[in-house]
Amino acid sequence: MKHYTFSNLSESAQTFTAGFFHLISSLAETFVFIYMGVDIAIEKHSWSHVGFIFFSVVSFSPNVFPCAYIVNYFRSQEKQIPDTHQKALWFAGLRGAMAFALALQSVHDLPPGVGRVIVTTTTAIVVLTVLVIGGATSTMLEKLDVVGDNHDGPIHAEVSKML
Numbered sequence: 645m646k647h648y649t650f651s652n653l654s655e656s657a658q659t660f661t662a663g664f665f666h667l668i669s670s671l672a673e674t675f676v677f678i679y680m681g682v683d684i685a686i687e688k689h690s691w692s693h694v695g696f697i698f699f700s701v702v703s704f705s706p707n708v709f710p711c712a713y714i715v716n717y718f719r720s721q722e723k724q725i726p727d728t729h730q731k732a733l734w735f736a737g738l739r740g741a742m743a744f745a746l747a748l749q750s751v752h753d754l755p756p757g758v759g760r761v762i763v764t765t766t767t768a769i770v771v772l773t774v775l776v777i778g779g780a781t782s783t784m785l786e787k788l789d790v791v792g793d794n795h796d797g798p799i800h801a802e803v804s805k806m807l
Contacts, residue, residue: 680744684767688760708734728788732781744770 650658709730716724725733747766751759785791 676744680767680770683748683763684771687763728790732785732788732790 650661653661712725712730712733719725743766747759747763750762753759754762782791
């Protein structure tokens with residue numbers, strides 16, 4: 645909706661709206677991390693399936709690259725997702741509060757023990773990816789030349805138009 649409505653607001657309303665949604669976003673993210681921290685400290689976790697955690701992290705790559713290939717197959721050459729952006733999607737796209745919420749629900753929906761393994765795996769993945777991968781994302785993006793001063797390509801121009 646921002647594309648259609650934001651430009652119709654006064655300058656002060658645009659500033660207020662942007663600040664308000666940034667505040668709501670930060671509060672929601674803070675709540676999720678507090679909730680995860682409480683879950684880690686209080687809940688009983690099942691660490692007997694550490695291999696499942698590793699498999700879950702590694703299995704994300706077979707999803708990103710084939711999907712990008714399919715998308716690129718149907719796009720014109722100037723709108724295709726570059727390899728460096730695909731690698732950045734794989735590197736930084738593996739965390740989320742939605743996965744954590746679904747894992748918490750699995751404790752109630754799945755047989756005893758199975759839901760606990762899923763919660764433990766999801767919690768470990770989210771913490772690992774947020775702390776380790778999240779902390780290294782800016783360095784990775786610079787190494788892949790996805791961010792920085794050299795971005796005059798078609799995708800950067802298209803994104804700049806959107807903003």
